[in-house]
Amino acid sequence: MDLQRRTLLAIVSCVLIWLVYERFFAPPLPEPQPQPAASAKKEEADAKAAEERAEERKAAAAPKVPVADHRLKTELLALDVTNHRGLVRGTELLSKHFINPDGKGEDFLKLDGNRSLVIGFDGSETDFKFPRDPAWEPTGKSDTQWAVAFKNGDVEVKGTLDLTSGYEGTLTVDVANRSAETQQHRLTLLSAFGIGAENSYDVHRGVCATADDWEAYTPSDVKDSSGEVRGRIRWAALDSKYFASAVVPTPEVAVQSCRVGQTTDGKALTTTLAVEPVTLAAGESHQYVFGVYFGTKELERLEKYQAVPGVHLEDMIDWGWFGGLNRLLGEWMIWLLRAFYNLTGVWGVAIILLTIVVKVLTLPLTFKQMRSMKKMREIQPELEEIKKKYGEDRVRQAQEMQALFQRAGVNPLAGCLPMLIQLPIWIALYATLNTAVELYRVPFLWLPDLTQQDPYYILPLAMGALMYIQMKATPSGVDNEQARMMAWMMPVIFTVMMLFLPSGLGVYIFANVLLSLIQTLIQVRPTQTAAVKKS
Template sequence: MDSNKRLILTVGISLAIFLGYQWTMTTFFPAPAPHPTASTEIKEAPGSGDVVPALHERSADEAGNEGDAVPAGDEGTVVAAALPQREVTLRTDDLLLGFSSHGAGLFKAELLGRKGQRQGGTDAPQVDLAGALQPSDPLLFEATTGEGLPVLGNRAPCSVAGSDERSVTFLCDAPGLQLEKKFTVTGARTLDLQMVLHNRGAVPLAGTLGLLMPARVDPARQVSSRGCAGFGGAPPQPTQNICRADDKISRSLYHADKPSVTPEGRAWFAGIEERYFLAVAVPDQASACELVAETPEFLTTHLNTKVATIAPGASQTVRYQLVIGPKDIGLLQDASASIASSTGLPNPKLDETVDLGFWAVIARILLWLLRAAHHVIANWGVAIILLTVAVKLLTLPLAWKSMKSMEEMRKLAPEIAKLKEKFGSDREKLNLETMKLYQQHKVNPLGGCLPMLIQMPIWLALYATLQTSVELYNEPFIAGWISDLTSKDPYYALPLAMGVTMYITQKMQPMQMEAAQQKVMLYFMPIFFTFIMLQLPAGLTLYIFTNNLLSIGQQMALRKSMGIPAIGAPPPAASSATIEVAPAKKPGKKK
């Protein structure tokens, strides 16, 4: 078999394996059904204005057992029943934050606006990065103590020491220790958290102060909707622990044999993330992080800070900058720069939480071009079309060389046929003479593949961009048709149109294969790619469809300028540059 036949056989076997895997995973390993998780039933405190806090007091009976974990005993310890739960609601343009005095943390971190909405249309719920926590779980940004410091119990009852339109302060008591926590809104998606430890006892205190960032996991979103991530199924949107320790970002999911991961080095930020959203804390002093997955449905990120010895009657302050919201690269860069400026610390590089994969360099360039186009025309679908045009113009010289190389190959087809006839099964001699023919006519047999090889990294980078960049998340192209460019086309119109234009493009390209092989490639490739694109983001399909249209027009123009005959015209007669090949000698007997 020649190389073309081997290529077709390889692609065919790969497709068969792919389809078999799809069928096996769909039939025998269906995606788990969404797991209903019990959330704390806390009545949302009413509020007015953008950032006006509202307080709501509940009795110990209403609060249930949330305060049972508070240690009892020494003087100064507050009994849970004596501190009813109080809630404070703060609102910014982009966040609705609900704080509870039992735990002194967030029971609600709801993202507002279209960017904060789950995929699924106008009726989809808003993203709440703390809303699925159970009564036994710690709250988001709840504090914990250890290694010598008096213990603060889970959901420890605290008091609301004060609140205003942009801040709330809690006081939490343990034997010999009082923790003062003050949350202050500093931006639409950022807060400052100041924790002051007051030594109320008679002996020095030292130990570890921790900040917890828990998350309840929806198993249905951890895996593909059809058992195969990416091709043939909606990709997963997992919830993960995340920490940047030194220069490395670590992420963690549940693994039965390794329930916790402790990255080495100083933690510059840590928290929880989804594909498009995050809630992280940036410490102002040397800290370490631990990523814990206690069960498949519950993750906790610990950000631990060593507390130097606090003398009796003295205090020590630890501060964190909190970022909650969508993983918009531009906004995360601005937040990182602001944090570095206000704290004097190195830039935490929060924008690197956007994982663009192997082709990140190209993906960032594409995203920059998309953002630039979007500034001109406020439609991300049109921006993708403009990006396609720009890429096509940049690759036009390569396309011209490719077309010229393929046309030269087409002209040499009769000569190659003669060589095959002369040398028959002598593959080594045939390959040698064929290469001589290519060198004589200065033809590169791989020249026609170059534009495709250059396009593939762009496609892969754009795929990563569409899958991870929140800029395109929930962004429509045409109302009533494509409401989210990061989701599949609900009517499959774009994949089918892409398949038709790919067929036309294949038809227009000069082929050097045998007739049967040409027919297989002509129909197989468009059908194969159409099948793949059915479940992939509409934005990626729009890019390839637009690229195909431009390729058709480009090929028509190039064929005309180069004087290439119409499609289907017979190859020209052998040129005067035909190689004279001596007849092969018949093997004789040795004397």
Template sequence: MKNENSRNTIIFIVCSALILGIYYFTVLRPQAERRAMQQRAHAEQSQSADNAARTALSPQAPTFVTNRAQALSSAARVPIQSGTLKGSLSLQGGRIDDLFLTDYREVQDKPAPVELFRPQGMQNAYFAQFGWTGPNVPGGVPGPNTVWRLTNGATLTPATPVTLTWDNGQGLRFTRVVSVDDKYVFSVQDTVQNLGTQAITIAPYGSVQRLGVPQAAGSSHIVHEGAIGTFGKPGEYRTVQKKYKDWLKEPRIENASTGGWLGVTDKYWLAALLPPQNEAVETEFRVRENGGAQQLEANVLGATRTVQPGGTATETQRLFAGVKRAEVLKSYEQSLNLPRFVYAIDWGMFWFLTRPIFWVLENVYGLVGSFGVAILALTVIVKLIMFPLANNAYASMSKMRNLQPKMEEIKKKFKDDPQKQQQETMALYQREKINPVAGCLPLVLQIPVFYALYKVLTVTIEMRHQPFLGFIHDLSARDPSSIWNLFGLIPWDPAAAPLIGGLLAGPLHLGLLAIAYGLTMWLQTAMNPPAADPVQRQIFQFMPLVFTFIMAPFAAGLLVYWAWSNILTILQQYVIMHRYKAENPIDAFFARFKKSPA
């Protein structure tokens, strides 16, 4: 019996450690890092102010304008307007640096669209630029400060490209035609015409640049944010990722590639350079110092070419600037022959589960029109797949529950001989054809599914801002209801409570879904056979309360999945326990309401 108790303890520890590990890496650690980032930012601001007060001769931090209109007014611009994008292109440098995604909102209940690119002059400027590079070119090539002339078109739309020109005054004429499709891809066709008397050697380049990392970016361990790209050659492409914090520590990462793509990704949004897929290119992720700030760059350099007098050279590059929606990325992957472009979405190490789960959710959503209902349907599908294994497990558990009196007899009979207890108990299991570890196996197998679903709800834009059950406005966010204001019946914000507001809105926050999860977990635990060891029994009884608080901060969609999964498990266990005439807490509960015979 002692060995059996030890084995049960090990099983319990393994199951608990897996769930606690997920909780630590997806909730506690990101929260700690966000607090650390805020403290560092506050310390840096205080240090900067202190330095400025001590001496005016010390190096000054860069100054930024806070008014977007002021930043946009520094150069003439060409408006951008498509079905999914709006913004403008700067004639200074020919940069695409002012861009909003019109189909998405920063905050669900506010009309402001998601900002992707931000012009120079503002904090965390973010933009893409293209051009030529070449040493010793007479008159030079157009650079970041070159002012182009608009020679054709007025507004960049899917139907109306615009043409920019610049003459370097020494025989070189540069022409740029910028177009945009009805989704998220810009095409930049650069042409250089050599009207001089000397041959020139130049190479095309593209660059996505971000000045510093926004405070909210890169704080989650489960979502990749930072540098991303796919490099290699046909049949041998690989995807490279560097989170912002790791990128800042490695100032230059180079890769040679035939085609491929690279860029900067946030949780839902991506800016990626798409070079010609049949061309050998040099790529780099780079960090430079720019006016006291760190400038992160994703750069691509095309093949060098020589342009003879009277000749021309043309290069067409593309820029994806938009949302990481699976079907959109897949369509570009196919139409532009982009390798592994759908892996711009961080499917994670369980991609073989994450992608099928997403496929099921997306297709069921298309049928029912609700992602919440799709999650319920997915839970049923998972249960059906695991039904044979779970059925055997719950049958074994019901038999073990019926064997409790016999096991107690063995324990009393051989109370001074633990080895004999173990032998007799195992012989009893063999006679009754019971697997004592079968009960934990379905839980262990569901943990990768749980993690994969968490990944899907966290990284896929399709789940963002999806409502369910009226009070849930976003299945990818935590349950907004709270027990501390009776789920909204009391007009009071628990976060505003003096001294304990942070606790009530943080670690002690309990929504309706978390409570439903805790209750179903408690009932499921009560239906399992009790542990032989009293200490283990008390621990198992206490765990539903612990995991209720652990699960409370998770996405509402996850709690919907887990609570509904518990309900289906309870129903399955109840049917099996009735089949084997095993005592169960549901029948015991209703028996209390029956009248005693006279």
């Protein structure tokens, strides 16, 4: 029993370490690689060249054009667009699920005066003069399209933003050489995402993806200097736990670098895509097409992104440890969660039903675990006798214990194997509920939002009490001191952790502990009663 209990304690300790690491220490994604010195020097040279051209750009500024605002709409999204500084100034989610108490939909971009989809040019690799704040002239608009243009004697630039359906759209940029000479230019496209109130369960990130890998940067990563990924960029995204904006170059657009930084006021995280330089003869033009996404991080929607085929925007979902396995298990868990919601109409009940299903599926394993623990408990007195008899002879002690295990038909590790098999399922369920946008701002009983912690701490305290009862009811060996320590230590640790967990996860943990307690009482109490009668 001592070996089995130590193994069990080791496994539980590993799980606790993982949960504490995820809660307090884990970065949401792999740490960004440091930039080489050559890259830093090039950045300095680029910045210096840009400063030298500043006066030229000011001189190139066209007469001021009145600010014009417009709203694009699909069935799920309203995009507030403008001709001032950048194309996008705000969002509004139109689904009933995201309507705030004031009657307005969620503006997840939270730009707070900043702009997204800012068309620009790298001054160090662009021959014509383009102002930092060009006077974009509105040239066309509809419910799903916004078109603007800028022109001077050297160049004409057109930007057309189309919303196609859902959260998807395209951005088309046309650059025409209006001078009598050959010109080179390097297009840049800046996106922004408001940082808002940061917390450990809603970390904002800038993500740059190549064909083989991706890097993610948090605001703290780019507080002092920007992060950059070089190579053929497949897509770039800015996201929080539940929402994202993304820019996806079409295969014809060769984006060479993706830089993540912050706006000057520190209120928004940014990504800047830099396309490879293009040379245009006099009178020639060139077109760039990007797919765009402004919406929720629902796995199904990201997987079916259609604006640019062949990309995997679903990779931006953070599945935590065992990412591939978590995603595989998480997909069917999300399907079940939605099915139970469609059946009951209450997300909290759907979580409880999902917990029951997972518990039922793992019942054979838990029954095997409990049987093994009871067998170990039955032979515990004999194990203690062996320890006393061969206390100084460790080799003989191990031999006698092994012989006892064989006579009793007991495997000391059999009680831990089911827990090891269940561990990936528990972690996948944790990751699924931790990233399910379906729970965003959904109330349940006294809980105002299943993605936020319980404001009254009822769930953590109730769970701690149930876990204490379960620990007391679970079979233990002769080592009463160890049993007493486990009986209070485990509930205290889990209670403290649950104080800060999203309440949707709290509902799952509470339901799981309650079901485990019921199972323990059903399986253990009859055996204990029979033992008392026999004695």
